[in-house]
Amino acid sequence: GQQVMQIPQYQHVQEGEDFTTYCNSSTTLSNIQWYKQRPGGHPVFLIQLVKSGEVKKQKRLTFQFGEAKKNSSLHITATQTTDVGTYFCAGTNTGTASKLTFGTGTRLQVTL
Amino acid sequence: GAGVSQSPRYKVAKRGQDVALRCDPISGHVSLFWYQQALGQGPEFLTYFQNEAQLDKSGLPSDRFFAERPEGSVSTLKIQRTQQEDSAVYLCASSLALYLQGGGNSPLHFGNGTRLTVT
Numbered sequence: 057g058q059q060v061m062q063i064p065q066y067q068h069v070q071e072g073e074d075f076t077t078y079c080n081s082s083t084t085l086s087n088i089q090w091y092k093q094r095p096g097g098h099p100v101f102l103i104q105l106v107k108s109g110e111v112k113k114q115k116r117l118t119f120q121f122g123e124a125k126k127n128s129s130l131h132i133t134a135t136q137t138t139d140v141g142t143y144f145c146a147g148t149n150t151g152t153a154s155k156l157t158f159g160t161g162t163r164l165q166v167t168l
Numbered sequence: 169g170a171g172v173s174q175s176p177r178y179k180v181a182k183r184g185q186d187v188a189l190r191c192d193p194i195s196g197h198v199s200l201f202w203y204q205q206a207l208g209q210g211p212e213f214l215t216y217f218q219n220e221a222q223l224d225k226s227g228l229p230s231d232r233f234f235a236e237r238p239e240g241s242v243s244t245l246k247i248q249r250t251q252q253e254d255s256a257v258y259l260c261a262s263s264l265a266l267y268l269q270g271g272g273n274s275p276l277h278f279g280n281g282t283r284l285t286v287t
Contacts, residue, residue, distance in 0.1 A: 087273060098259060099211065101275035144210050148273060155224055156201070156276065158210040 079145035193262030
């Protein structure tokens with residue numbers, strides 16, 4: 057079945073440093089979504105990418121969808137303590153649109 | 169407006185007991201998903217409803233798991249004869265539009281989940 061892996065599993069940065077998480081799917085995706093889950097909370101939608109090679113920005117966050125639509129990345133510039141949480145990518149493949157498969161997640165810790 | 173509401177927030181069950189978890193989606197949302205999230209893991213897909221129709225139940229781990237959404241609104245996830253490996257947070261999410269092949273999909277709005285502990 058479809059597998060979505062993320063690296064790293066965990067990253068600890070100092071406030072102001074940059075952070076990147078990478079998402080890799082075993083199958084071609086029709087689209088990819090990114091979610092953030094704060095400790096003790098539920099996943100909250102951040103963004104969706106649909107087109108091959110698409111890049112979207114939200115303030116300090118930059119999201120990219122790979123040319124082959126099998127990988128994606130999230131880059132945070134100048135992290136803040138409010139960025140703490142686990143970041144999940146989630147994709148649907150072309151065969152099973154209703155099954156949004158979440159990645160393994162990257163937990164980000166930011167300290168002063 | 170109101171978000172997705174799940175109840176109970178916490179449930180402790182003895183092994184072998186049946187449990188029922190409720191999800192009230194955002195009004196008007198067509199799509200409804202159930203996910204299981206173990207500690208430190210990503211959400212694992214269980215099942216998907218489009219209105220009252222259960223279109224995908226491929227993620228249900230065994231026939232002890234059953235979900236329904238009879239009127240296309242509130243949904244219930246039932247687990248029979250609970251076992252320790254069922255301990256997890258069960259997340260419900262709703263989405264405004266249909267989940268279609270190709271193109272984009274509307275985002276999922278998650279509830280706070282039900283934390284199930286089987287002792």
